[in-house]
Amino acid sequence: MELMMRAGRYALVASVEAALSMLFALPRLRACNALKALALRALGATIGRRPVFYPGVWIMPGRNLAVGDDVDFALGVVVTTAGGVEIGDRVLIGYRTQILSTNHVIPPLPGKVFSSGHAGRRVTIAADVWIGANSIVLPGVRIGTGAVVAAGSVVTKDVPAGAIVGGNPARVIRMRA
Secondary structure: OHHHHHHHHHHHHHHHHHHHHHHOOOOOOHHHHHHHHHHHHHOOOEEOOOOEEOOOOEEEOOOOEEEOOOOEEOOOOEEEOOOOEEEOOOOEEOOOOEEEOEEEOOOOOOOOOOOOOEEEOOEEEOOOOEEOOOOEEOOOOEEOOOOEEOOOOEEOOOEOOOEEEEOOOOEEEEEOO
16 A cells, blocks of 8 residues: 555656646746746745746755745756745846755765755845856855856855855855945
């Protein structure tokens, strides 16, 4: 019986993933964006006004996500929300950026990584932030108001408000004038 319930759950998850994949393949037209936002709300997310979702955005599982007004998710953005993700108003998220709120647990040996589970930590992105293309924002990070993350950066620590950061790991390059 338990095996059948588990198989049913996996089938449901796979069905939701397939439906979202097709929905998020649609263009960034206003009506399509409204449908995408509606689907995320149905999964437990809070989505503000006028979101823009380019094709290929992947946001899962949807719950624990809060998105402000006028947030732009460019082509190929990936957001894992199980650990909690909060995105403020007027945020630009560049092409192929990954915002990760969960990570695998690394157990002490002889424990197996495969079955060790996940640990989540909230990611907070304040208002008026620009995250450049191909950046990675790791679990537990807070990006302050008006910050800019240079393309290709790996953000492992909090970013101060008004800072321009870049690199791997991302470091403050300068403050916005």
